Amino acid sequence: MDLESHKFMSFFAPEQAAELCKIAIIEKYHSQKVIFEEGEISDFLYLLLAGQVEFRKYKGSNQYQTLTKALPNSFFGELGILDGQPRSAQAIACEDAILAKIPGDKLMEILDRTKGTKVINLFSYMIQRLRESTDDYVKQVVHKEKMVLVGEMLNTIIHDFKSPLSGINLSSGMIKELHPDEETAEWCDLIKAQTHRMTAMAEEFLEFVRGNAVLNKQPFNLGQALQRFEKLNRVYFQEAQVEFVINIGDIVLNADENKLLRVVQNLVGNAVEAFKERGGRVELTAWVSEEGVQIKIKDNGPGIPEVIKNRLFEAFVTHGKHSGTGLGTAIAKSIIEVHGGEIWFQSRCHEGTTFYISLPL
Template identity: 60%
Template structure:
């Protein structure tokens, strides 16, 4: 945007705004760049013209917590300019950003001769920023506490469930020895797979609550992974009256197969729940593009409600599900991110939803 049309300039008389535009220094950033550091002496006010600037607070020696993101038509660093105190946060400009900076002394001098309305408008903006930043900080604090409680709860579940799961597994092994017929063998193997799967799911939730995803990568043939997914969920799909269609070419990825199964389970499971017992259709396709292994998951359900679309991949976001925890899509995204992949979606009311997953493929 043009500097003269920035909201900050509208606070002043035309002559004052023109003077500020004249003394402002424009800076463009090709890549992510530190603008100022927390605790640094204040020298400039910054107006954001293009791109974004992330403001963060130091939480330990090497970690920062984002508290706000300034976008075009915002300005940053105003508190230090007004009170002369060191910077209260760190500012990092994203690649492609353009900022205009105005020296503190020149700005203070201009403010001394500005109308009261100019000062009032600026303080209104500052007050709104403080309120928004406080709200964001509180939300982040509440989220952190939820994740701590989630981790403690899942740790207890894993500890308490290991003994009965071990009993189920041993019982299925005994049944397998007692009944050598093929059908019994298959059912016993399925029981053992499901027990291992439940423990794995709990471990993945624990990893998610701790903010890390441990991967056991190896070459994975997606056609075999999808066949395994169908085998594990055949009874579930039949009971829910879901028609599952799989279309896949020979695609190999370097991935943690159990975690890819978890992504499929979460996304398809959400679709099945959205059908509400009425049945429906789910189509999973996998193919290769030039750089990626591509996976799409389509369902002909009611679509994702508009009210949660923007926050769909955030933890604890759910809608209209009696048993939903709001973790399914968040965990799916964390797993895809850990694989250096991408996940997006399209959804229309009463016309279904399609998730698109991209994973780095193995090139020959």
């Protein structure tokens, strides 16, 4: 965009806007170039004409916490000019950016000659922006606190569940030994597989909350893995009157099998929960395309509630469930993304929902 049509200019009369344009210094910043450091003297106001700028605070040991981002047509650095205080955060170009720099002393002179109503308009705009960024920051902090809390809870749960789970495992092993017929052996193996799944699930939850997912990638046959998944869930599907159909050819995928099955479990589980005892149909289709492996999970349920549609993949977004934590789809997205893949969905009220997953081969 050009400087004359920047939002900041609309707060001034034409002759003052022209004066501002004249004194502005246009500068290009390459991606990752620092515009100003935290603690530096505030000497310029910056109008962003192109690119993006990030504001971050130093946390120590070479780490930064991002506070917010600025987009073209916004301005920043005005508070330091007004109160004479040093910069409260670092500003860095997070992609190639073009900025117009207005010297602080000249800006103060122009403001001095500007009509009161114009100045009030500019100030109310700045206050509104400050409110928005404070709100964003508070949301971020609350989100982080929640994550820490969930992590601590999970740690305790995993710890406390260890001994009852190993008790169940041992007992099923004993039953298998006492009744060495094929059917009992099969059910006992199922018990073992399910307890193993419970610990794996809790540990993956923990990895997600801590943000340190470790991938254990190995080639595996997707069709066979999904057959096992169906078997583990057969009773669950029967009880919920859900018809689960798998359409899949011979696909070998190099990925973390357990984690991918967690994704399928979360998405299929959501569909089953959405049927609310009325039953329904879930169809899982997988095929190989030029881009990689494509997976489609389609249900004929009520559709994703309109109010959460555009925030679905955010953590703690849940709707219409007593015990939903709102982490299922957030975890699914994080697992697909660490695999270098993508996940998205289409959903229509009363018709159903389809999740699409694309994974590189």
